[in-house]
Amino acid sequence: MFKINLIPEVKQQQIKLKKINTTVTTVTVIVAIVMGIIIFGLLFYNIGRKAQLSLVNNDIEKINTQLEPYKDLEATVMNLETGLKEIKQILTGGPKWTKFFDELEKVTPADVQITNFDIKGNAVSIDATGAKVQSIDRFIRSFSSYKVDDKTLFSDVAVTGYTVKDGKVTFQAKMNLVGGVLW
Numbered sequence: 572m573f574k575i576n577l578i579p580e581v582k583q584q585q586i587k588l589k590k591i592n593t594t595v596t597t598v599t600v601i602v603a604i605v606m607g608i609i610i611f612g613l614l615f616y617n618i619g620r621k622a623q624l625s626l627v628n629n630d631i632e633k634i635n636t637q638l639e640p641y642k643d644l645e646a647t648v649m650n651l652e653t654g655l656k657e658i659k660q661i662l663t664g665g666p667k668w669t670k671f672f673d674e675l676e677k678v679t680p681a682d683v684q685i686t687n688f689d690i691k692g693n694a695v696s697i698d699a700t701g702a703k704v705q706s707i708d709r710f711i712r713s714f715s716s717y718k719v720d721d722k723t724l725f726s727d728v729a730v731t732g733y734t735v736k737d738g739k740v741t742f743q744a745k746m747n748l749v750g751g752v753l754w
Contacts, residue, residue, distance in 0.1 A: 674724060678717040680709040686741075690748065695725070697744045704740050707733060714746060723749055 679685060679699075683706050687698035701707060707730055714728045725746045733742035 674717075674719055678713050678724065680706060680713050682706050683710050693748045695746050695748050697746075699742055699744065701740045701742065703738070704733075704735065706740060707742055710742075710744065714744070725749065 675685075675688075680701075682702035684700045685697055686700055687696075689696040699710065701710065711728055711730060714725045717724050726749055728744065728746040731743045731745055733740055
């Protein structure tokens with residue numbers, strides 16, 4: 572049997588072209604709708620994230636406002652913590668100050684009274700009062716030659732100035748504490 576085509580060829584091309592146009596238009600509309608949904612979804616997601624971020628920032632601001640009175644307390648706690656660390660360092664690794672002051676009492680001549688004592692690192696500064704000018708000499712010799720466990724406790728002992736008033740002498744001395752002798 573023969574197939575007879577009663578539609579002219581031009582008409583067939585028009586129908587074919589119409590089907591292609593309809594398919595392309597449908598696909599384009601579907602893609603446009605999907606893209607629109609995705610864009611609106613991202614837009615709403617972005618708006619939601621901004622709103623959530625705003626709420627979190629407001630909560631942070633409220634908490635910071637509530638914590639404001641505790642800033643002084645925090646600073647005090649930090650100072651206490653630093654002080655405790657320094658005390659621990661003094662107790663564990665630093666000089667044995669009780670032993671040092673016992674030795675200082677032993678090395679100081681009987682006729683000399685220490686009126687001011689300052690130590691920075693290993694540098695020691697002393698203000699003292701003596702019974703006579705000879706007290707200065709006894710002070711220098713005593714501090715220069717004093718030993719603990721056969722180690723000299725002080726080095727570079729020097730009197731930087733003195734005054735005599737009413738038979739008593741006041742003077743200033745500087746020296747270095749030899750490290751490792753008492754600690």
